[in-house]
Amino acid sequence: MDAGHFDRLVSAWSRLVSDRRTLFAALAAWPLLGGLAGLFGFEDDAGAHGRRKRRKARHKHRKGRRRKGKKRCKARPKARTCRGKCGQVRNNCKKMVDCGPCPCDPSSCGACGVTCDPASEICVEGKCVTCDVTCNTADYTCSGTDLQTAFDGGGTVHVCRGRYIGGFTLSNNVNVIGAGQGGDAQGDTILDAQGTNRVLLVSSGVTASLDRLRITGGVISQEGGGAYNLGNLTMTNCTVTANTATDSQGGGLYNNGSSLTMTNCIVSDNTTIGKFGLCVGSCNGGGIAGSSPGKITLTGCTISGNIAEDGGGGIQNNSSTLVVDDCTIEGNRAQDGDGGGIRDISGNVTLNGSRVEGNYASGVGGGLYTNGAGSVTITGTSFQNNDPNNCSGTVIGTCG
Numbered sequence: 040m041d042a043g044h045f046d047r048l049v050s051a052w053s054r055l056v057s058d059r060r061t062l063f064a065a066l067a068a069w070p071l072l073g074g075l076a077g078l079f080g081f082e083d084d085a086g087a088h089g090r091r092k093r094r095k096a097r098h099k100h101r102k103g104r105r106r107k108g109k110k111r112c113k114a115r116p117k118a119r120t121c122r123g124k125c126g127q128v129r130n131n132c133k134k135m136v137d138c139g140p141c142p143c144d145p146s147s148c149g150a151c152g153v154t155c156d157p158a159s160e161i162c163v164e165g166k167c168v169t170c171d172v173t174c175n176t177a178d179y180t181c182s183g184t185d186l187q188t189a190f191d192g193g194g195t196v197h198v199c200r201g202r203y204i205g206g207f208t209l210s211n212n213v214n215v216i217g218a219g220q221g222g223d224a225q226g227d228t229i230l231d232a233q234g235t236n237r238v239l240l241v242s243s244g245v246t247a248s249l250d251r252l253r254i255t256g257g258v259i260s261q262e263g264g265g266a267y268n269l270g271n272l273t274m275t276n277c278t279v280t281a282n283t284a285t286d287s288q289g290g291g292l293y294n295n296g297s298s299l300t301m302t303n304c305i306v307s308d309n310t311t312i313g314k315f316g317l318c319v320g321s322c323n324g325g326g327i328a329g330s331s332p333g334k335i336t337l338t339g340c341t342i343s344g345n346i347a348e349d350g351g352g353g354i355q356n357n358s359s360t361l362v363v364d365d366c367t368i369e370g371n372r373a374q375d376g377d378g379g380g381i382r383d384i385s386g387n388v389t390l391n392g393s394r395v396e397g398n399y400a401s402g403v404g405g406g407l408y409t410n411g412a413g414s415v416t417i418t419g420t421s422f423q424n425n426d427p428n429n430c431s432g433t434v435i436g437t438c439g
Contacts, residue, residue, distance in 0.1 A: 157200050157226065161218045174201025179224035183207060186230075190215070198252075202229040206236035206257075209247045209270070217252040220278040220305070231256040238265050238282065241297075245270035249277050257282035262328065263293030265309060271298045278305040279326075286313055286320040288355060289328035290345060296333040296359070301340050306353075308344045318375075322348035323382065324355030325371060331358035331386075342368045342380075350376025350408065352398060356386040358413070366393045373400040378408030379425060383432075385412035390420045390436075397424045404431030407438065 112132035114120075120130040121138035128138045148155050148162035155167035158175050162168075172189050174181035183205030189196045193211035202224040217228025230252060232238045238257035241247050247270060254277065257264040265282035266272070267289075279291040291309035292299065311322035326345035329335045335356070342353040352371035354361065361383070368380045379398030381388065388409070395406040402408070405425030409415045409432035417436030422429035430438035 157218070159199065161197055161199060161216065163197070163216060168197050170197045170199035172196065172203075173199040174203060174224075175199075176201075180204065183230070198228045200224065200226050200228060202231050204231055204233055206232050206238060206240070208240045208242065209245055210242045212246045214248045214250075215252065216250045219251050220253050220276055222253060222255075222278075222280075227251075227253055229253045229255060232258065232282075234258045237261070237263060237267060239267070241266070241268045241270040241272050243269040247271070248273040248275070250275045251277065253278045253280070255279075255281045258285065259283075260285040260287065260314065262287045262295070263289045263291075265291045266293070268292065268294045268297050268299050272300070274299075274301045274304050276303050277301070278307070280305065280307045280309065282309045284311045284322075286318055286322065287311065288321055288324045290324065290347070291326045292328075293324070294327070294329035294333045294335050294359070296330050298334050299327075299329065300336045301338070303339045304337075304341075306340065306342045306345065310346045310348075312346075312348050318348045323351045323357075323376065325351065325373075326353045328355040329357060329359045329361065334360040334362070336362045336364075337366050338364045340366045342366065343370045346372045346374060347376065348374050350378050350400070350402070351382030352379045352400065354381045356381065356383045356388060358385045359387075361386060361388045363388070363390045363393050365391070367396075368406075369394065369396045369398065371398045373402065375401050377402035377404045377431065379405045381407045383407070383409040383413060383415060385410060387413050388415040389418075390416070391418045393420045395420060395422045395425065395429070399426045403428065406430055407434070408432060409434065 114130055114132045114134065117136055120128055120136050124138050125141035126138060127135050130136050148165060148167060155162050159173055160167040160169055172186050179200060180202040183203040186198065186203045187205065187207055190207060190209055190213055191211065193213050195214040198215060198217045200218045207230060219227035221227040228251065230238050233256045236257065237259040238254045254265045262284055264284040265279045282291050284290045288311060290311045291306045306326040309326050311325050313319060313322060325347035326342045327335065328351065345353050350373045352373040353368050371380055373379045373382065377400050379400035380395045398405050405427050406422045406429040411433050415434040417434055417438055422438050
């Protein structure tokens with residue numbers, strides 16, 4: 040090819056390229072033809088630039104190839120996050136999830152946003168319940184006649200605040216629920232014998248439960264100044280205080296061969312004394328005393344400040360079964376005998392996870408005394424600062 044033919048060929052090719060760009064720019068204005076132009080790869084520079092921008096945008100919004108980096112958290116279903124939980128809960132993606140309201144404390148209606156009328160209602164399992172017996176005098180002190188009538192009817196008896204005077208007998212199966220175990224008659228339920236009688240007698244064969252009551256002011260020349268149990272008695276959140284058995288046993292309570300179960304109760308400042316300064320009978324068990332073949336079970340209780348003129352300042356166990364679990368026995372005194380905290384005579388005693396501290400006996404076993412005819416098993420229980428010694432007698436476990 041000579042130089043002239045080559046120059047004519049280059050000139051023709053330049054005109055063709057220029058005309059092609061003009062042609063396809065025109066065709067792009069028509070949707071169908073513009074699509075065909077793109078299909079065959081004939082597009083102008085502006086179109087190519089736009090296509091590149093769109094591709095970058097897709098990559099940016101994760102529509103193209105997935106970029107490396109932190110993955111998005113996929114939250115678990117709400118039912119799984121909230122299983123066994125309530126209130127505001129943080130899920131696996133660290134987001135707060137509302138799992139619904141938490142249940143209220145049934146022992147306090149105030150915590151549930153409910154306020155009971157103290158003159159006519161008490162709180163039971165988070166709900167206000169109308170009382171069967173009320174006491175709304177100016178000083179919140181009433182005769183116990185109406186209360187005894189309610190006891191005689193059996194069943195469940197709800198007792199409002201107040202100080203109810205008298206000695207009471209439970210002769211039918213009954214469940215008694217009070218307003219509280221404290222010493223304020225304006226807010227608590229108090230059974231008070233005012234030094235003239237025993238406070239409470241549970242008759243033989245009767246099954247009774249007491250909840251949130253205070254038993255006080257009992258004085259009697261027999262066993263059980265505060266309460267005497269011949270039946271099956273359960274006490275929860277109760278206080279037995281300032282009662283006296285004269286010339287006898289069990290200043291606070293006496294369990295006569297029966298079943299006594301106490302949970303989260305206080306037995307304090309009860310006494311056994313002699314009528315004329317010298318005990319004629321057996322003044323043992325300032326707080327609690329029990330006899331064969333009965334069983335006393337104490338859980339989460341405090342036995343404190345009780346005084347026996349003879350032995351067993353806190354508890355006297357006579358050939359029966361005594362189980363003490365997670366309790367505190369402290370500051371009790373055996374004025375003229377053994378076992379400031381506990382005195383065991385031929386019984387079976389189990390102490391678990393408790394504290395026996397600061398008790399006194401004029402004889403031996405400031406904390407615990409056993410005559411060795413029964414068995415005493417001690418597990419995880421602290422004995423400290425008992426006078427004259429922590430334990431006297433043979434025990435299984437550690438007393439120290």
